[in-house]
Amino acid sequence: MFTDRVLSGMRPTGSLHLGHYHGVLKNWVQMQHEYECLFFVADWHALTTHYDTPQIIEQNVWDMVVDWLAAGVDPAHATLFIQSRVPEHAELHLLLSMITPLGWLERVPTYKDQQEKLSEKDLSTYGFLGYPLLQSADILIYRATQVPVGEDQVPHIEFTREIARRFNHIYGREPGFEEKAEAAVKKLGSKKAKLYTELRTRFQEQGDNEALESAKSLLDEQQSLSHGDRERLFGYLEGGGKMILSEPRAMLTLASKMPGLDGQKMSKSYDNTITLREDEASVTRKIRTMPTDPARIRRTDAGDPKKCPVWQLHQVYSSDGIRQWAETGCTTASIGCIECKQPVIDAVLVEQHPMRERAQQYLDDPALVRNIIADGCEKARKLASETMRDVREAMGLSYG
Numbered sequence: 421m422f423t424d425r426v427l428s429g430m431r432p433t434g435s436l437h438l439g440h441y442h443g444v445l446k447n448w449v450q451m452q453h454e455y456e457c458l459f460f461v462a463d464w465h466a467l468t469t470h471y472d473t474p475q476i477i478e479q480n481v482w483d484m485v486v487d488w489l490a491a492g493v494d495p496a497h498a499t500l501f502i503q504s505r506v507p508e509h510a511e512l513h514l515l516l517s518m519i520t521p522l523g524w525l526e527r528v529p530t531y532k533d534q535q536e537k538l539s540e541k542d543l544s545t546y547g548f549l550g551y552p553l554l555q556s557a558d559i560l561i562y563r564a565t566q567v568p569v570g571e572d573q574v575p576h577i578e579f580t581r582e583i584a585r586r587f588n589h590i591y592g593r594e595p596g597f598e599e600k601a602e603a604a605v606k607k608l609g610s611k612k613a614k615l616y617t618e619l620r621t622r623f624q625e626q627g628d629n630e631a632l633e634s635a636k637s638l639l640d641e642q643q644s645l646s647h648g649d650r651e652r653l654f655g656y657l658e659g660g661g662k663m664i665l666s667e668p669r670a671m672l673t674l675a676s677k678m679p680g681l682d683g684q685k686m687s688k689s690y691d692n693t694i695t696l697r698e699d700e701a702s703v704t705r706k707i708r709t710m711p712t713d714p715a716r717i718r719r720t721d722a723g724d725p726k727k728c729p730v731w732q733l734h735q736v737y738s739s740d741g742i743r744q745w746a747e748t749g750c751t752t753a754s755i756g757c758i759e760c761k762q763p764v765i766d767a768v769l770v771e772q773h774p775m776r777e778r779a780q781q782y783l784d785d786p787a788l789v790r791n792i793i794a795d796g797c798e799k800a801r802k803l804a805s806e807t808m809r810d811v812r813e814a815m816g817l818s819y820g
């Protein structure tokens with residue numbers, strides 16, 4: 421129940437490009453072999469900003485899933501699903517809204533930032549204010565322990581931790597908690613009970629985090645504990661109530677340094693992207709027409725790679741040897757820019773080749789994608805309903 425579980429979501433607001441691949445997807449592909457992973461399409465989150473253009477979302481949902489699969493996200497290792505197909509997220513969002521102070525939402529930095537950045541849109545809506553809380557519901561409903569996100573999302577994870585704490589504080593209290601927790605300790609058996617108590621004391625008296633982690637692993641291994649006792653024992657380690665929702669940790673994805681075609685960061689809003697599965701002719705044309713060091717007017721003019729966006733792509737795609745060749749060739753005018761660009765073109769095409777190939781089977785047979793998502797939604801719903809059962813009970817909503 422409290423073992424490592426990774427969850428992340430992506431909003432379907434545009435087609436994915438190589439920046440997403442280097443920044444996010446490569447990371448997902450690696451993590452799916454190391455952890456239990458859940459990846460989902462955050463279509464409701466997309467609606468908070470794109471409520472007036474739902475057709476954009478609809479189209480991008482399936483394209484995005486194909487992009488994930490193309491990048492190597494593997495449904496045999498990770499659970500892929502669509503947020504709106506797991507309506508329990510909405511229920512948890514609603515229930516959490518009962519205990520969410522308005523001030524907490526108004527103080528989340530992305531709230532004002534995004535309103536200013538997207539000033540052409542009216543984002544003074546209830547839905548947009550609730551964006552981070554919906555994200556908290558996404559995370560807490562799976563009791564995710566790790567959430568891979570970019571730096572901009574870290575405040576949302578912090579917010580989620582505060583909501584979990586507040587929830588446990590309000591609803592984890594029960595009459596006679598201490599006695600019930602002590603009784604649960606005894607059920608561990610005398611050896612483990614002694615160990616649990618020692619570790620708990622070490623954490624509570626000396627703030628020893630290692631002891632806390634050991635105690636948690638000890639509890640993770642206990643198969644026979646009842647649900648309630650497990651929540652009590654987890655809660656008893658750190659405080660005075662049941663731990664119904666667990667606090668996730670942000671797993672910081674380093675900002676992608678993937679440069680775009682103009683040397684700025686690759687981004688749809690700069691119109692400088694190469695999409696994940698862009699066709700070969702278009703990739704070749706885009707790189708061939710990239711701007712280079714403006715000092716190289718004629719082929720015989722020497723250049724400075726530091727002033728050239730192509731050089732940045734060499735940093736991502738080329739070996740030391742090729743980089744050396746390009747640098748010398750540029751500064752001595754012994755190669756032309758088209759020549760210099762060729763290894764980059766080749767490397768991008770090599771990178772994309774398996775992606776295009778993997779995508780093809782899904783484009784040929786879209787039912788495959790629908791089935792993967794249907795499976796994923798079913799798995800996700802099962803996990804979500806376990807948490808919802810506890811949440812409803814804690815909030816006095818299980819009338820039987």
Ligand code: TRP
Pocket residue numbers: 427428429430431462465554555558559567568569573
């Ligand atoms: N807000 C995230 C973003 O814009 C997307 C997202 C929604 C998400 N729910 C999530 C990410 C839950 C991680 C976990 O990138």
Ligand code: SF4
Pocket residue numbers: 712713716723724725728729730731746749750751755756757758760761
């Ligand atoms: Fe840029 Fe290469 Fe041309 Fe130099 S030779 S300006 S690095 S493309």
